[in-house]
Amino acid sequence: MTQKKLSTDVVIIGAGIAGLWLHNRLNQMGFHALLLENKTIGNAQTLSAQGIIHGGTKYALNGILSKATQAIGAMPARWQACLAGNGDIDLTQVKILADHQLMWSKNQLSSKMVSFFASKALSSRMKSVPKSAQPALFQDPNFKGALYRLEEPVLDIATVLQSLVEPWQNRIIQIDTLSWQQIERHVQSIIVNGDIEITAQQFVLTAGEGNQALLDDLAIKKPAMQRRPLQMVMCKAKNPQQALPAIYAHSLGSGSQPIATITSHLAEDNNIVWYIGGNIAENGVGKSFEKLTAEAEELLHNILPWFKLPELEWATHTINRAEPKQSALSRPDTAFVESKNNVHIAWPTKLALAPDLADKIIEKLKNCSLVAGIHKEVTGLPTATISPTLWNSKFK
């Protein structure tokens, strides 16, 4: 028996970057949107992200400017506008970890690669960094390779979440269980925690990997979801006095994927954590902690041979990327939303694409004749809290 009844215009399920961005946009536009979270805000993929606001250059290393590169190309400027206070969302309080990234190769690049990087398509995205302007780590005379600068920022995602949560925190509800009330496949309401009924015109699923269970409950077979796992690696100096330098950089080999992507994050003990993704994380899935961290240490010696690593402490983090199903588990190119009556199923596929995803969902909602109703503010229910960061929770 339901004890409490609430109403809203739109229920959004899942408070990662996709749900939060949409929640802000809709509430700003004058709609009433409630965001429901069953764990902590950002706990899944969003706070696992490296914070890179990709413009797609990484996907062009095979010499082809693909659909993925074009779709994501507008995102750095879109986020920059928000960071400057004149975009869709006010991100002026967000900590910018780096306003650009680096891409290095320990050896000189092939002439084919050099001409591709200098081509019209790429030259506006990346520039070779002259020796005099290279950061300290690359000033070493033993570094004889190539260094490029990519105009794509890296953000501190915990502060992005704070900026998204604060304006509408009272409309972000912590829930435990959820069930659907449908009439002829049209969702009328949901029951949360067994006794609270929330009626809404439209329902949006932005639950990342959790979308699968929600789709199963709704007996929706398509769109289907895929999981692409990663085992990320983290390290920091045992002695904070010898902290690692802060770098935001992709290490290039001969292939079309960076061998490793390193971002740097300040832990509460004021020590810098290197968070390492790329091939090492793709190929690290299923490996033991000992094997993967030994491989990662060897990799660091290999890609930064001139740099004397301090004694390091290690951690790893296994996480699935949740995306719309593609053939052969390939990476989807764009943000994705598909509607089944008044349920809209969405995956951004990249954190950087959250603004684009929100646009697409809002268009779908408008096509469903969404109107702004009059609703009482929610009282007496717990609001969800932001998850701790990996740098503060993963090292034992």
Ligand SMILES: Cc1cc2nc3c(=O)[nH]c(=O)nc-3n(C[C@H](O)[C@H](O)[C@H](O)COP(=O)(O)OP(=O)(O)OC[C@H]3O[C@@H](n4cnc5c(N)ncnc54)[C@H](O)[C@@H]3O)c2cc1C
């Ligand atoms: C290791 C890693 C690094 C990455 N780095 C980058 C990067 O640098 N740049 C970039 O652009 N992209 C990056 N990505 C991709 C990016 O993180 C994701 O595309 C994005 O965060 C997905 O956001 P989301 O909101 O869809 O999902 P999530 O962040 O997974 O959020 C889903 C939320 O839904 C909640 N939920 C689940 N089920 C329910 C339910 N039944 N009821 C209520 N709530 C529910 C979960 O608890 C969670 O909070 C990275 C991904 C990974 C895994």
